[in-house]
Amino acid sequence: MIPEAWMKGPLMWAVLAITLMSILFAFVWDLATDQAEQRVRAEQSTQSHIEYAEDRIDEKCLSLEPVALRDCIHKEIESARDHDRADQDLEAQQQMAFFTKIMAVTAFAGLVLGGISIFVIYATLSEMGRTNQIMRNEQRPWLVLSQGSIPHKTMARMYRGDFFTKTYLDATNKGRLPARVC
Helix, strand or coil: CCCCHHCEEEHHHHHHHHHHHHHHHHHHHHHHHHHHHHHHHHEEEEEHHHHHHEEEHHCCCCCCCHHHHHHEEEHEEEHHHHHHHHHHHHHHHHHHHHHHHHHHHHHHHHHHHHHHHHHHHHHHHHHHHHHHHHHHHHHHHCCCEEEECCCCCCCEEEEECCCCCCCCEEEEECCCCCCCCC
C-alpha cells in the first residue's frame, strides 16, 4: 500500500493539490475552448443566415413582378427563419452536451473526493485501532513473578510415585488496572 511516511508528510498533500489543480486546469481549459468555439460559431451563423437569405431572394425573387416579388421575399424570409431555428436547435443541443460534460466532470470530482474520503476514514480508523491497542496494553495489569522466600527445608513428599516441591512465588502488579484471578 502507501508508505506510512507519505501519508503523514506534506508530500501527500502536495500530490493531492497538484492532482486537483491539474484537473481544474483541464476543466477550465476545456470550458474556455468550448466558449470560444460557440462565440465563433454564433458569429459565423449570423453571417451565413444573412447571406443565405440574400442569396435566396436574389435567386428566386428578383425576376418576378412586384406582387409576386413581395410574396416571394416573405416566403424566403420565413425559409431563412426556419433555417435559423434549425441552427438554434443545434446550438441548444450543443449547449446541453456542454453542460452534460460539466456534470460529468462534477460527478467525477465527487467520486474522487469520495474515494479520498474513504481512504482517509480507513486510515483514521486503522490508526485509532492501533492507538486503542497501545492504550489497552498500557492500562492492563502486568504481573511480574519473582521467586519468593523459600523455606530452608524443601518439602518433598511422595504421592503415587511423583515428587512435589513447594515453592513460593511473589506476584507484583506493574500495570495500572488491578489484576484479577480467574
